[in-house]
Amino acid sequence: MSFSVLAAWVLLAQQAGDATPPPIWWVLGPPLLILVPLYWLMVIQPEKKRQAERKAKLDGIEKYDRVVTAGGIKGVVEAVDRKQQEVTLVIDEKTGTTMRVTLASVVDMDLPEDAEAGEKHEKKK
Numbered sequence: 118m119s120f121s122v123l124a125a126w127v128l129l130a131q132q133a134g135d136a137t138p139p140p141i142w143w144v145l146g147p148p149l150l151i152l153v154p155l156y157w158l159m160v161i162q163p164e165k166k167r168q169a170e171r172k173a174k175l176d177g178i179e180k181y182d183r184v185v186t187a188g189g190i191k192g193v194v195e196a197v198d199r200k201q202q203e204v205t206l207v208i209d210e211k212t213g214t215t216m217r218v219t220l221a222s223v224v225d226m227d228l229p230e231d232a233e234a235g236e237k238h239e240k241k242k
Contacts, residue, residue, distance in 0.1 A: 175220055178204065183227040186218050191227055 178184065182194045184206065192206030195215060202220045207213065 174226060175223060178220070178223065178226070184223045185225040185227050187222045187224050190216070190218075192216065 178194060178197055180194055180196065183191065184194060184204070185191050186206075190206070190208060192208040193210070194204055195207050196205040197220075198204070199220075203217050204220055204223060206216050206218060208216050
């Protein structure tokens with residue numbers, strides 16, 4: 118390109134600067150219209166699903182289920198008090214040591230290694 122063509126291009130570009138800029142929503146709107154639904158699909162929906170699964174799991178806790186608390190304590194459910202939102206766990210089966218924890222502190226249901234282990238535990242009680 119020659120110098121005169123570049124100079125003309127620069128002058129024309131400067132003359133277009135008199136136009137008013139587009140409204141802010143024309144600039145920010147399209148990205149927001151894309152990002153908000155993506156955020157909903159990638160963050161909010163999966164979290165709602167996890168909360169529903171956790172609630173269903175906590176509602177399904179029954180006597181003799183093996184659970185793990187938030188503190189890492191493993192135990193067998195001895196009693197569930199849904200009114201007080203408490204679970205009584207047997208944490209040492211030999212001595213019969215029990216502990217009461219809140220239902221919300223149960224983070225996982227620890228399944229026995231095999232089905233026979235669970236059956237043996239139920240027969241002991």
